[in-house]
Structure formats: C-alpha cells, structure tokens
Amino acid sequence: MPGPEPLKAMVFNIERCSGEDGPGIRTVAFLKGCGLRCQWCANPESQNGKPEILHKGTACADCGRCREHCPKSLIRRTPDGWIAGDGRECSLCRSCVDACYYGARVLLGEEYTVEELWRETAKDIAYYRQSGGGVTFSGGEPLLQADFVAEFGRRCRESGITLWIETCGQVPGSELAKAAAVADGIYYDFKHVDPERHRELTGVDNLLIVDNLRWLNANYQGMLSVRYPYVPGKNDSAEAVEGFVAFAAELKNAREICFLPYHRLGLDKYRGLGRKYALAGTEPLNKGDLAHLLRHQKRLAIPIRI
C-alpha cells in the first residue's frame, strides 16, 4: 500500500554561499508563491505559486530558436525580448528552454521533497558546521508551505545546523507557529503601518501581519529581526516612518530593526516575465541615504541597523 504523499515545496532558486540571510555560511532556498503583490518586489518570479518561464534579456542572442521550438507558437518577439504570451496557456513543456543554447530561457519552479532539498543543501553542511551557518527559507512567502518548512527545520535540528526564515507575515497564525517552533531566527518584513496604504502598496491590508508580528514578539524564543524596505514615495513619508517606529517600540523581544534601502535589481526579471514594473522611474538608494533614520533610535529599546 502506498504511503502518504511526501511533502513537497515549489522552489524557484537555491543560492549557495549566501552571506546576507542569517549567521555564518548559508544556503537560501527560495520558495514560490506569495500573498502580497508589493509594487517594488525584487523577485516578481516568486509571486505566482506555479512554475513559469523567465527570459533573460542579457543572455539572449536573438537567434529565435525558442520560437521555432514552441509547439504552441506562443513566443513573440517584444521590445523586452522573446516572451511567451498572446493570451494562450503555456504548458511549461520546456521545449523553448532546451532549445535555447544561450541559457536565456529558464524554467523557474521545481518541486522538491524534504529529502531532495536536504540532499541539495547538505552539500555545504561542513561549511555550515564550521561557521554556525545553515539554511534560510526565503521567497516568495515560504510559510505558505509551512508544513514543509517545519519538517525541513526538524531535519536541520537533528543535524545541528541553523534554520532561518524570511517572511512577510501574510499567513495564518497557525502556519507561522509551525515554522516558529523550528526556526533559529526569523526576518520579518514590515511594509507599512497604515492598513489602507498597505493595501494600495501590496494588495492586502496589514491586519494579519501586525497580529502575527505581535504574536512573535510575545511568544517566539528565537532571534527576531524586523525589516522595513524603505521605498521612496511609498513608505518613506515622515508619517509612515513615525508610525512604524511607534509600533516597533512595542517589539521589545525583537533583536533589531533593520531598514533596507530600495533597489531595482528585479527590473530585468519583470521584463523577462513580460510584466510591467510600477517603480521603473524610482531611483535606488544606498545605505547612506538611510542614515537619518538612526535618529529614531532613542525611541526604541532595540538597535536600528541600516
């Protein structure tokens, strides 16, 4: 008799040797699917929970082989490259991916069982152990697949490596709790303090996100880091920042508040997915541009990092 279906996660990228997503040397597994649609999202390919095909304009040699090999003739040449579209459904048959010799077409989104993902990430286990590193789940919103994350987290525990999670908090509290039980650390993104403005910027209000963050502050035993992507014209007004700081003042159990300068490195991916990027005209910031935010430090019990 066949056993129960093993848990599977939809992974769109595995990045080894990351230095930005938790302590030590880490591998980051990016899970596909997200409940938010942030206007500035740098990983547009992460939003949809299903696989999709990305076109990399910089690699494309304009040879047209992808069009020749598409059995449904979906691929059209646009100013942004050879994009599948025209309203008809792509069946993700990979013909165009295989036909492209330049590596310009990539199928994003592959299912992994816990065992498969473990095998892939365990290639660097010696580095994790040496450096106090481990695996970080990012996305997308990894906690939309919280059972998988929790199961994987138990695997990390058994092997003595750390698990970190990057979440936007737009998940049921029960899902968050499953992951919190196994995560050594959580990066929690917070976009805007005003529910209505939050809806304009991300597609949903922030009620669940606020509740979840309060719950973590009250109950989570691991390292909680709250991140605020600082986006010009979106959430950088004095009112928005003041509001966030006031809320953050409640978060006595978090380890830090981290402001992230806006960047637009995802622009090419919007083009490659045949999508419009709403913030194309917004100039990126660097860390220096955020230095003034440190003045809010006196109102907080925990440190601000830029």
Next chain:
Amino acid sequence: MNERIERLRKRLFDQSPRICSERCQIFTESIKKNAQKPIAVRRALAFHDVLDRMTIRVEEGELIVGNQAKWPKAAPIYPEYSTDWILAELDGKPFRPEDRPGDKFFIDAETERDIRDCLPYWEDKTLIGHLRASLPQEILDAWAGGIIDETWVVGAGLGNEIPDYDLVVNKGLRSVRERALARRAGIDPKEPDGVKKIFFLDGVVTGIDAVVNFSRRIAVECAKKAARAKDPGFRRELSELADICRRVPFEPARTFHEAVQSIYLILLAVHLESNGHAISLGRFDQYLNPFYERDVANGTLARDQALEIIECFFIKCNELNKLRSWPDSEFFLGYQMFINLAVGGQTRDGGNAVNETSRLCVQACAELKLVTPSVSVKWFEGTPDDFMLEALDACIVHQGGMPAFYNDPAFIRTLRDMGVAEEDLVDWAPDGCIEASIPGKWDFAAKGPWLNVEKVLEITLNNGADPRTGILYKPTARDVATASSTREILEEYKGQLAYFMDLQVVTEHANDYVHCLYDINPFRSALVEDCIGRCLDLVEGGALYSADGGPTAGTISAGDALAAIEYAVFEKKILTLPQLLHACRGNFGDLATSPSGPEIRALLRNKAPKFGNDDDAADAWVLEIENYIGSRYRHAYKSSKYGKGPVPCCFSYSQTPVSGNVAFGRSIGATPDGRGDGDPVNNGISPANGSERTGATAACNSVGKLPSIYFQKGAIFNMRLTRSAVATRGQRKRVVDMVKTLFGQYAQHIQFNVVDNAVYRDAMEHPEKYADLMVRVSGYSALFTALAPDCQVDVLNRLEMDV
C-alpha cells in the same frame, strides 16, 4: 611603513629593470681560462671569480646589503644555459628586450657590446644545445608543437630549491666548510669515484670561500661608505653593517639583524652561482624567531626595529631579477623570482608554530605590497583564527593574493605517502609557486617539461595528429569520431597522455644527464643534506629527497571538454560527434551548419556542465584525468636519481601554470568545452574562466574532490573576492571558515585576489597610475601593468565570487 622603508620602496619602484653584463663577462673569461679543469672545480672557480670581481653596491639607508648586479633589478646573463635567443632578441626577434609586450628589460650600448663579445664562445657549448642534440625527433616535435616544453628547465639554471638557512644562521658556513674538509680527508683517491668526490668537495670549499670573500668585499664597501657618510646615523648603520658582513655568513649569527643579513647573502650567492629561479626561504619564522626572542629579551631589539629589518629584506628580495627568453617569459610574466616564504604551521610536537616573526612577515607583506617574497601561511587545526584573519586582512590590503593559504595536513599526507621521514614532515615548505619541499633536504621541488594537457585532448580528437601542423604523433587505436561513448574517448585520451608523459620523462632523464656533465653547482649543493656526505651535486642525487615533474596546464578545461561531449553528444544527443569535431576545427565559425558554429559554442559554454559547480556531471571527468595523470607520474616512472640515494625519485603532478595557461592556450585550437582557438585554458585547478556559477562553496567542493595525494608539486586554486564581500569582520570570518572547511577536504591551497574589476580596467588604460597594482596570476604575485594585455584580460575575465 616608516620613512626609511617608504624611501627604499620608492627607490625600488623608480628603478627600471635592466640587463647587466658583468657576470656574463667574468664567468666567460674564467670558464675559458680553466677550460680543462673538472666541471665541479671549473664552475666553482668561475663562481669565485664572479663574486671577487663584480661591482659591489651599498646604499645609504639600507639595513640589508648586497647586490646581484650593477644596478638593483638588473638581470645578470648566464650564457652557459642558452644564448640563441639573447642574440635574436638583441636583433629584435621577436622583440628587443625593451620593446617586449611584458617584462621589458633595458640595455645600454656598452652592456650590449660586452654581451655580444661573450656570446660567440658559447655558441656550441650551451646546456640547451647539448640537451636538444641528445633528444630524439619525436620529443623535438612535441616541444615545437607546444605539447611539452623543457625551455624553462634547460634555458636557465635548475632552481626550485631551499638551502638550509637554519644551518647557516646557527652554525655558519664555517661548519659546512669544516665538514667538507673532513669528508675530503676521509676519501681515498684510489677508491672508485674517489677522484670525482674530491673534485666535488674542492668545489664546495672554493664555493664557500667565494661567498665569504664576497661578504667581506661588501663589508669593505660598507666601511668605505661609512667613512664618507655625512649623516652620523648612516655612518653608524654602515659601520655596523661592515661588522655584520665581516662575520656572517661564515660565522653563526648572534643577532636578529645578523641572521637576516646572513640569509640574504646566501640567497644572493645561490642566485649568482646559477640562475634557476624559485630559490625559496623555507620556514623563515621558525629559524629566525629564536634570534628575535633573544634580542627582545636582552633589550637590544624592539618590535619596530625587527619589522624594519624584515621590510628591508623584503625590498632587497625584489632587487633580484632574471632575464628569460621572451617565449619563456610568457610562462612566467611579472618579473617573478618565486621566492617563497612560509610562516605558521605546526611545531614537531604538534603545537601551534605561529610566533611574533610570523606576524611581522604578514605585516610587512601588507605594508610593502611587493611581488616577492610570496608569503605563505601554513594552516593546521591548531592555527589560531586570529592569525588567519590577520593574514586575510593583509591579503585584502596587498591586493595581490598574498599571503596565500596552505593546508598543512594535506601536504603532510602527500609527503608521508611519498616516503618523507616522520620527523621532517612538519617542516615542509612551499617552494616557488607552491611546490612542497623539505628545506635543506630536497633538491629541486619542480623540474621537468611542461605538459599541455588540453592540447593532448585536441590531438586525441584528431586521431593522434596536431591539426595545426599535421604532424602525426601516435595514432589512436580507432577513429575517435566513431566512438560510441565518452569513456571510449577517455581511454584513447589516456593512451595519448601516456605517450606524451613518456616523452616528458625521457626528456628529463636526458636533461639530468647533460646537467651532470656541464652544470655542477657545489656551493648550493653543500647547503642541502646529504650532498657533502655523498660527494654529489643535487642533480647527481646528493639530496635526501627528490622527485621530478614539470608544470601542467589545462586539466580542468580538458575535463570540461569531456563533460561537454558527454552532455551534447551522448546524453542529450543534440550533436553528433563529427558535428562537434567539425565545429571545433572551424573554431565555431561555420554558419552553414545546423546548429551553426556559434550556436554550438553557446550550447557548450552555457548548457554543458562545468567543473567548479559541485556537479559530478563535470567533476567526475576532471577526476578521471587527474587520477590518471597523478597516479601515472607517481607510480609508472622513476627519475634519473633512482637508486643513487634520494627518495622517492618518482615524478609528481604539478598544476601551477603561472601564466602558462595563457601561453599554452595559444597553441590549442577550439575545444569541446567551448574554448575558442588560442584562448587560455583554466588556471591551476581553478575552474575555467566564467564557469563558476554556483557560488564559492560549490567551487571549493569541486576542488575538494581532486586527488591532492598526488599534488606534491602543488595545485593552484585562485579565487577572486569582491571588496564588498570582505567589508566586515563577520564577512572575513566567513571566508576563514570557508578556507578551513575547504582544507578539511584535503584541498591544498587557496589564494584570494581581493579587488574590483573597475580597478583593473582602469589600470589597462592608465598603467602609469597603477605602477604598484598587484595581481596573483597563479601561485605568485605580479605587477598587473607588467603583464601582457591578453594576460590582463584573462585576469579580468575571472568571475568575481561572492562569499
């Protein structure tokens, strides 16, 4: 860096490399005068004459004195090794020395005339001439075709050795001379070889006397300069130096300063006896630190003074120079002398050997940012993280890949496997680029023809013929285009590799034979155990340890090529083998085929698996080749010294291509890894340019799979780090953790280039602004602006890794 050091460093950079005729003239006259003397005596007398008559230069402000030629950074000429190219280059073929694309040398009219006067005598007497006349045609063909190449070994003296500095600083040359005389007294000239032994020992004594006379000439010059010095500080320093040079290296050193001066005089003398490069320093911190501690304890030396002396020594190491033929220079670009200096590692009882002198060397390396000496950090489990971080910080400042990191346990495992005695294992030190040697006990850490590993694959794919020349070397057993698996091609490739490796070995035996006849160097031999006991030169088998083996280039690229064949032809069946071979022969330029040449190249480059991504689809093929070559060198061959005393007398695998990966790449047509006609092959065991796509740990894991047990002669792993990736101490700690994890897999070595591409691009356009910009090309650091443009581009193309 204090004001003195800044001034000395600036003077060094202001000096242009030149050619000096003195050694050439004095040596030639002496050799003519003693034409019928036995070779050991004849060369020792010539050595004596050179050291007795050459110009002595001492400059105010120097704390370490002595010179190799009339001017700092001037290269003497060693006509006994090869001369054809000197005449040709003076005639502008292919370039006048001052017009070369890289490693330029200036020559004045008088010097040129003096050299031209000497050269006719040597026309039919050079080492390279003797060797070439003794080689069979198939070896000369392989040499001409750029498949194997012995120029670096026989076009100049044999090098890659580490004299016993420990002995010199603690016992003095006096003890060596006494031992030689005692040995001589015990020889009965009627016994077999008794006369020859006496000749050798006479050479040793003459050689030691030559060096002692040299040091006393330097002392006289110091005293003269002192008498004339206006500044009382300089007067005092020069008088002290006169006293020091009257004493060392003949007597044991009493102070730190005497010890360092003694070491420098030995280094100079060995460089003047012969011009083999890579005369290295061994465990500098270990034999020097007792002097440091003693002087500090009795209050005669402060840390800053010791640093100043070491920095003066480092600067003086950069005054040494060597003129190589232009084609040979292309393999060793960057005015390199390959003087390697080891710090750290472990003591004989397994303790941490890092001491204050280790730290001083790391500090000097960072402050001075010089080409040489190559400071090498030996790591083992007991090496403190603090010291590793100090070394990494120095590496970030130096920008040129120094200090490099070496894995003590991995080298010890290799050397134990080769039969090195337990008590000697921890004393191993990298020589030259990275070759493992036991200081004072090993002859030549590297010696033997180059092997162009990917060229042999190209020949295999053309059924044993070189497509460039049409020369058929050894026919393959079958038409390779009809192979039904990559493994069949691999088997043919192994057969071809064996053929050319055999030729390498035969070349080396012939090379040793001619050196035994014409190139005996008693002085340097006397500083390696047990040359005096056996009365044999290094090349005759005088050392305790010996193994041959020249550098190879392109094994990783060749493995990538097999992986690409497997992927495109046999696994995915996108191409047929004839299609692929056609594309390679046409350098991926045929637009009439489908897919077209450029499309095939894109497929091979972008879709086929590549070494450096922790992907067995590529790594396994590399491993097959590595195991085959490594095991064959180790087990299938014996060097000419076998049975004469040294152990183990096998051959060893070396993947230290310096800039040879560019030079050798030029003779290879397009290959299935997607490499274009004439493009460089990979460097050392570093992944090929642009093929690391999975991050630094993946590249490390690929490297960690390689059979380092065979790599006595080193395998270079270069990694570029972006400056932003090492900005914080936390990030640098992560790099150290990565190195330790890599070393846990018995990888031998890693070196980092920490620099941003923009800097190099600007340096290509404005070399004048970057006279001191360093780059670690491979196993050594060079001045970036001294490299030829295509070598510069190769450096640029290396992918920046984010750690």
